[in-house]
Amino acid sequence: MPAPVQPTNPPGIHGKNGVLCVSVDGVAPPVPVALITEYSIDRTSDKVETTALGSKNKTYVKGLDDVKLTFSGVWDSTDDTLFEAAESPTGCIIAIYPDVGNAFCLSGPAWLDVSIKGGVSAAVTIDGNASANGEWVRTPSGAPPVELLAEREAAARRR
Amino acid sequence: MAESSAVDAAVIGVLATDAELTALMPGGVWWALAPADRDLFVLVSHAEHADAYALPGGVLWERFEYLVKAVQRGTSGAAVDAAAARIHALLQDAALTVAGYYAPMLIQRVRVVRYPEVDEVTDQRWQHQGAYYELMITPS
Numbered sequence: 001m002p003a004p005v006q007p008t009n010p011p012g013i014h015g016k017n018g019v020l021c022v023s024v025d026g027v028a029p030p031v032p033v034a035l036i037t038e039y040s041i042d043r044t045s046d047k048v049e050t051t052a053l054g055s056k057n058k059t060y061v062k063g064l065d066d067v068k069l070t071f072s073g074v075w076d077s078t079d080d081t082l083f084e085a086a087e088s089p090t091g092c093i094i095a096i097y098p099d100v101g102n103a104f105c106l107s108g109p110a111w112l113d114v115s116i117k118g119g120v121s122a123a124v125t126i127d128g129n130a131s132a133n134g135e136w137v138r139t140p141s142g143a144p145p146v147e148l149l150a151e152r153e154a155a156a157r158r159r
Numbered sequence: 160m161a162e163s164s165a166v167d168a169a170v171i172g173v174l175a176t177d178a179e180l181t182a183l184m185p186g187g188v189w190w191a192l193a194p195a196d197r198d199l200f201v202l203v204s205h206a207e208h209a210d211a212y213a214l215p216g217g218v219l220w221e222r223f224e225y226l227v228k229a230v231q232r233g234t235s236g237a238a239v240d241a242a243a244a245r246i247h248a249l250l251q252d253a254a255l256t257v258a259g260y261y262a263p264m265l266i267q268r269v270r271v272v273r274y275p276e277v278d279e280v281t282d283q284r285w286q287h288q289g290a291y292y293e294l295m296i297t298p299s
Contacts (some may be wrong), residue, residue: 018215019215
């Protein structure tokens with residue numbers, strides 16, 4: 001059987017237009033956070049090995065999905081959103097949009113840890129990591145949310 | 160819209176408007192190259208420049224590294240030594256005002272330079288003394 005035909009490659013997306021949004025109390029809609037420089041979100045799942053005698057290769061069954069989020073940025077001296085979210089006794093809601101022009105989003109309730117650091121030859125920066133505090137959802141790719149486009153336009157005007 | 164050359168102009172402006180530095184270096188403050196007929200002058204030039212970005216896509220800050228040095232014809236380094244000290248007093252932690260930018264996050268010396276030069280054509284001696292200065296500034 002011949003190999004299938006390779007599909008036409010769609011254009012790649014640069015990471016510079018990502019958006020990280022946070023709701024400090026887990027109730028209000030998440031709002032974009034400024035001065036974030038990078039993020040990473042890991043959705044792995046537990047795997048339990050089921051390999052038995054006579055198996056041709058190792059086999060596994062899938063357990064629960066996990067959510068691990070890390071991000072970094074520069075301290076925003078005008079906005080305490082991240083620290084308020086970290087101090088929230090009920091957790092917060094975090095949403096990650098890899099591109100402001102696309103509706104694809106990973107979001108859900110989270111426990112947020114945030115740290116801040118600086119030095120004599122460095123800007124004051126923040127680091128954050130979060131774990132799930134409930135069920136996370138993936139919004140499929142598509143047109144971007146109207147409010148994100150408005151936020152991008154507002155940010156462009158500020159620049 | 161922030162324009163990086165405005166930062167260059169602000170740095171030169173701080174130096175060019177100082178009476179004490181002008182007395183030491185009457186040949187003026189120039190970008191990269193001075194007129195041929197000057198004996199005592201200050202040169203400012205880019206050593207490095209880099210943009211740092213934040214999500215979603217804006218310039219977070221610009222980092223400049225300037226070479227700022229006094230130049231003197233001859234074998235004596237007395238004038239460039241005094242001028243380099245004055246340059247440092249003017250630039251270290253200076254409160255620059257730059258159109259299109261917030262106040263600088265940082266202006267600091269990162270390393271000094273001091274070396275002689277022999278003009279291979281005229282056999283004249285020149286003395287150079289100054290420093291590299293790091294400047295970090297955020298577009299407004």
